[in-house]
Amino acid sequence: MPLRTTEPKTLLSASAVERTLKRMAGEIVELNDGTEDLIVVGIQRRGVQLARRIVTLIEASEGAAVMQGTLDITLYRDDLQTIGPRPVVGATDLPWGVDGRKVVIVDDVLYTGRTVRAALDEIADFGRPAHIALAVLIDRGGRELPIQPDIVGKRVEVQRDDRVDVLVDDLDGRTAVVLVSSSRVGER
């Protein structure tokens, strides 16, 4: 059945995203009792931008350098055989190693939990962190795996066919979180 999408509705403006990230940065420091051994790992692609922003905020407030890594989970997906390969795989970069570190995974939207499952598998192949936490800007529910975030920017209730898009300056030209609702033609 064809889907009709409606005009995007703004859930968080640029300044609201900034405020939210600031709060999340504070919670990350609190959760890890400081910045020692802390490594903030963004999931490609928008998680990387958000992780960078969070690291900058933590460094400004704590006055200490914070390690940052990136993770591309494409090769750890459980659906290669069904959806086919994503042509260009991004970079995974964990130059500091993860053994004994306190890892915080950062992603834009948490939905089924499958991306996070893949990220956990990939991190395990790099070593054994002391602790792994999950920070997401948006939790939209709809989990298919027993995975929950430790730090959440905003929880939203949306329909299955709705799309929650996080826009970031570097990739999209502006920062915002928008909801694109869709309804099946014939309903409503």
Next chain:
Amino acid sequence: MTSALGKDLLGLEALTSDQIRLILDTAEPFKEISERAIKKVPALRGSTIVNLFFENSTRTRISFEFAEKRLSADTVNVSASGSSVSKGETLVDTARNLEAMRIDMVVIRHGASGAAQFLAERIESNVINAGDGTHEHPTQGLLDMLTLRDHLGDLAGRKICICGDVLHSRVARSNIWGLKKLGAEVAVCGPRSLLPNAIEEFGVIVFERIEEAIEWADALNVLRLQLERMTAGYIPSSREYNRVFGISRERLARAGRNVLILHPGPMNRGVEIDSDVADGPQSVILNQVTNGVAVRMAVLYLLAGGRPELAEAAKGGGR
């Protein structure tokens, strides 16, 4: 849904420039996996791949095997000696029997040109050509291009000369097709007896003298003199060949420029290439070997995805 490359990889002649770039771009992140402490990702978990080698090979077979294992595929090696092939089984019977054991891909090396295509038309599994006779050796061509791109950047307008035994070389053919599709200028240089008759029809420049080729080129891909295939007297002697066409430090020094040196291996040191060149600063021969694993991982990965019936079943099954 078929993969971005289609079912098989038989040669570079049939690929578009976009498909070649896709493979090279996909190979980039795979390089990093081989640098990890645990050199393995689960992308091809559950896939079964048969390496069917009817001709001797060390580098290519091991490189494919590493690529398969680092993607978590299950692999089986079959060589002509020590298998039913030596009892007279035909190629297609061997492959059909393997396929009856539910395999997903076949990597084939065969002495007959066209063997890979012959097989691809008769079995459902993905077929990757690991060298067929004097026809093509696409993954070698791709790893050569990846290595050239690492050092020269965009290959459009770059000058690459393929030196030596072009007549017997599937590597030469894959290089010519692939490099020309990426916009490089391609030349060949070697004794007339070791160049195919209608070589000009490939759209390449022909140099008679190695000094001219060195003067012209950004990179030389030095081919192995395939003495085992030379049933007739193609060259007077290996020594004579080295004196006239061998790549020596003196010849390179005269060019006064940094010309990259590639060689697909195995090398005949002191014949087509001198040791001090092979081990010298302009040589990227070992980089080629490293890149070979990444390129083969990219090819396996790109061919693996997308089975239509599974895609259908997965519809509505989460993102």
